[in-house]
Structures are given as C-alpha cells and as structure tokens.
Amino acid sequence: MPQPYTVKPDSQFLRRVLDQGGADLKQCFQCATCSAVCELSRDGTPFPRKEMIWAQWGLKDRLLADPDVWLCYQCDDCSTHCPRGARPGDVLAAVRQEVIQEYAVPRFLGRWLSQPRYLPLALLVPVVLLGLAMLLRSPIEGALGISGRTSEKIIYAYSNLLPHWLLISFFGLFTVATVVAMVAGVRRFWGAMRAADPDGQALRPLWPSITAALKDIFLHSHFSRCTTEQGRSLAHLLVFYGFAALSLVAFWVVTAAINPLTPRFAYPFNFWSPWRMLANLGGLAVLAGCGLMIRDRVLRAARGGRSSYADWLLLGTVLAVVLTGLASEAAHYARWDPHRHVIYFIHLVCVFTLLMYLPYSKLAHLVYRATAMVYAIRTGRVRPAEDRGDGEPPAQSG
Numbered sequence: 001m002p003q004p005y006t007v008k009p010d011s012q013f014l015r016r017v018l019d020q021g022g023a024d025l026k027q028c029f030q031c032a033t034c035s036a037v038c039e040l041s042r043d044g045t046p047f048p049r050k051e052m053i054w055a056q057w058g059l060k061d062r063l064l065a066d067p068d069v070w071l072c073y074q075c076d077d078c079s080t081h082c083p084r085g086a087r088p089g090d091v092l093a094a095v096r097q098e099v100i101q102e103y104a105v106p107r108f109l110g111r112w113l114s115q116p117r118y119l120p121l122a123l124l125v126p127v128v129l130l131g132l133a134m135l136l137r138s139p140i141e142g143a144l145g146i147s148g149r150t151s152e153k154i155i156y157a158y159s160n161l162l163p164h165w166l167l168i169s170f171f172g173l174f175t176v177a178t179v180v181a182m183v184a185g186v187r188r189f190w191g192a193m194r195a196a197d198p199d200g201q202a203l204r205p206l207w208p209s210i211t212a213a214l215k216d217i218f219l220h221s222h223f224s225r226c227t228t229e230q231g232r233s234l235a236h237l238l239v240f241y242g243f244a245a246l247s248l249v250a251f252w253v254v255t256a257a258i259n260p261l262t263p264r265f266a267y268p269f270n271f272w273s274p275w276r277m278l279a280n281l282g283g284l285a286v287l288a289g290c291g292l293m294i295r296d297r298v299l300r301a302a303r304g305g306r307s308s309y310a311d312w313l314l315l316g317t318v319l320a321v322v323l324t325g326l327a328s329e330a331a332h333y334a335r336w337d338p339h340r341h342v343i344y345f346i347h348l349v350c351v352f353t354l355l356m357y358l359p360y361s362k363l364a365h366l367v368y369r370a371t372a373m374v375y376a377i378r379t380g381r382v383r384p385a386e387d388r389g390d391g392e393p394p395a396q397s398g
Contacts, residue, residue, distance in 0.1 A: 021308040033082055061196070067381065069099065073226055100185075103185040123353065126349050242286035
C-alpha cells in the first residue's frame with residue numbers, strides 16, 4: 001500500500017518556473033501526449049507528464065530530486081505534439097535551472113546568475129580580482145625572488161604584463177575553489193535523489209555506471225534519438241568538442257614547466273604550431289556551434305518557444321571567450337600595442353567569468369546531467385547504449 005503524501009505547494013518556486021521559461025505550464029491538462037511521444041521516456045517511470053503535474057502543484061522537493069528532469073534534452077518532440085501548447089520542454093528547462101540554484105554552494109551566487117540585474121556586479125568581481133592580482137604582482141615577485149625576464153625566443157610577449165606564474169597561480173586557485181563548490185552541489189543533489197527514491201536499488205556498480213554515462217555523453221547517444229530538432233545535437237557536439245580542444249591546449253600550456261614532453265617549450269605558439277592550429281580549430285568549432293544554437297533559439301521563438309536569461313547568458317559568455325581569444329591572437333600577430341593587452345585582459349575576464357561561475361550558471365548542467373545519468377543507469381532507470389539494440393528504446397520498463 002503506498003504511503004500517504006502531504007502536498008506542500010511552493011508558490012514562490014512555481015512563480016520562478018513560470019518566469020524562467022515555463023510560462024505555458026498552466027495550459028497542460030495532463031493528457032500524457034508528451035510522455036507518449038518522447039523517445040527517451042520509459043514505461044515504468046515516464047516523463048515529462050509527472051513533472052508537469054508536480055510543477056503545476058508547485059512540488060519543489062519532488063522536482064529538485066528527480067533525475068528524469070535531467071534526462072530531457074529539450075528537443076521539443078513533446079512541445080511539438082502537445083495539443084494545448086504547454087511546451088513541457090521549456091518547463092523542464094526552467095526546473096533544471098532551479099536545481100542548479102538550489103544546490104549551489106553558496107546559494108546566493110546561483111540566484112545572481114539567474115537575474116539580469118546582478119550581471120554588472122557578477123562581471124565586476126572577476127575584473128576586480130584580476131586587477132588586484134596585477135597590482136600584487138611586483139610585491140610577490142620581490143618577496144619570492146621571481147624573475148620577470150622573458151625568454152629571448154619570445155617577442156612581444158603578453159607575459160611582460162601578465163606573467164605565466166601569476167596567471168597559473170591565480171586561475172589554479174579559483175579552479176580548485178570551483179571544483180570544491182561543484183562537488184558540494186553534486187553531493188547535495190545525489191543525496192536528494194537517494195532520499196526521494198528509498199526503494200531504489202543499485203543494480204550496477206558505481207564505476208561501470210560512470211563510464212557508461214560518460215560514453216553516452218561523449219557520443220550524445222540519447223540526444224541523437226530526438227527527432228524534431230536533430231540539428232541541436234550537432235550544435236552541442238561542435239561546442240562540446242571545440243571546448244575540449246581548447247581545454248587540452250590550455251592544460252598543455254599550464255603543465256609545460258613540469259611536462260617531460262616539452263623540454264624546449266616556448267609560448268606563445270607560432271601560427272603553424274600544431275597546438276595553435278588545434279586551438280584555432282576548437283575556437284571555430286565553438287563559434288559554429290554557438291551560431292547554430294542562436295539560429296535554433298530564434299526559430300523556436302518564432303514557433304512560440306522560450307529561451308531563458310540563463311540560456312543567453314551562457315551563450316554570450318562562451319561567444320565572448322572565443323571571440324576575445326581570437327581577437328587577442330590577431331592583435332598579437334599584428335603587434336597592435338597597447339590595445340592587444342586590453343583585449344587580452346578582457347579575454348581573461350571572460351575566461352575567469354566562465355570558470356568561476358561554472359557551478360552557478362547553466363554550464364553546470366554538464367555536471368548535473370552526468371550525475372543524474374549515473375544515478376539512472378546505476379538504479380536501472382536507464383539502460384546504457386552498449387546494452388541496447390539498434391531499435392530498442394534507451395530505457396528499460398519498470
């Protein structure tokens with residue numbers, strides 16, 4: 001016999017969902033067309049119908065602990081077929097943003113990144129921190145005996161103003177802080193999923209579940225099953241692997257001093273360096289992917305769809321990172337002094353903004369979606385790609 005459940009609507013949560021893109025939620029009359037047409041929905045625990053019901057009731061606790069919210073890729077199959085125009089995909093996107101804000105550590109930063117009025121303050125923080133690091137450069141060099149001399153192999157180096165030791169230390173410190181905050185948020189999310197599913201049993205070991213989830217993410221196996229807007233999968237793949245290329249180059253530069261494979265490392269790279277070419281190709285891939293995403297959002301808006309402020313903030317930040325990076329490279333080769341240093345500083349601010357606010361912006365969906373997929377695979381809610389046949393649905397029946 002099912003346990004009694006006391007309904008405790010959260011009107012403020014419901015209002016935020018409506019404001020962040022789920023404005024058509026009240027059009028839903030729970031016909032379950034969305035669950036019937038969704039390629040990723042399962043017989044045992046179908047979605048998004050139950051999520052639409054919970055959202056209409058303002059059942060915040062259930063939605064924030066629901067892994068199925070993250071198994072939706074907002075492909076709009078459900079929204080296209082909804083007879084009432086309730087757009088379940090937009091509602092689940094708004095709920096996902098609420099999850100990020102709820103589990104953020106500290107939580108107020110999640111609220112900052114969801115409200116346009118805080119954008120100037122959010123951008124001012126990295127500017128002040130980078131400026132402070134530049135002011136403290138000389139005292140730290142004097143105290144630690146660090147030489148500011150640039151290698152004779154490098155001309156017009158950016159390191160004359162922003163030496164690598166300063167940037168690596170600065171970004172390294174805040175990268176650690178970002179990872180700690182992200183892990184804290186994920187732990188809270190995992191604990192909420194387990195508490196909301198007391199009967200759930202671990203049917204697979206943890207590490208095989210992690211590897212299966214990562215494989216699905218790298219191949220976009222679930223995403224590619226969506227039929228209405230298959231172009232979104234390509235856009236995400238371009239951005240995903242473009243940033244992977246950029247991150248690999250950045251990691252290579254940061255670890256050059258201790259990397260035995262780079263005994264004669266010189267940075268900046270020349271134009272024909274394989275690393276420079278990889279970075280440029282990665283940047284172009286990100287630009288192409290962002291262009292497709294912008295086109296998708298414009299077309300969705302014409303069909304009545306909505307994009308939230310968080311969507312556009314992430315797109316704008318990613319574009320700013322890549323465009324200022326390419327502009328900084330061009331200004332360096334053109335020897336455009338002193339403007340190249342200004343462009344480089346703006347680029348660093350954009351990179352720092354993307355990195356520091358990762359646990360609080362929509363970019364955190366990378367980690368939360370992966371966590372939800374690991375939980376779903378481990379508890380048998382979802383079958384990984386290697387366990388499925390070509391024509392078999394991605395999840396097993398309950």
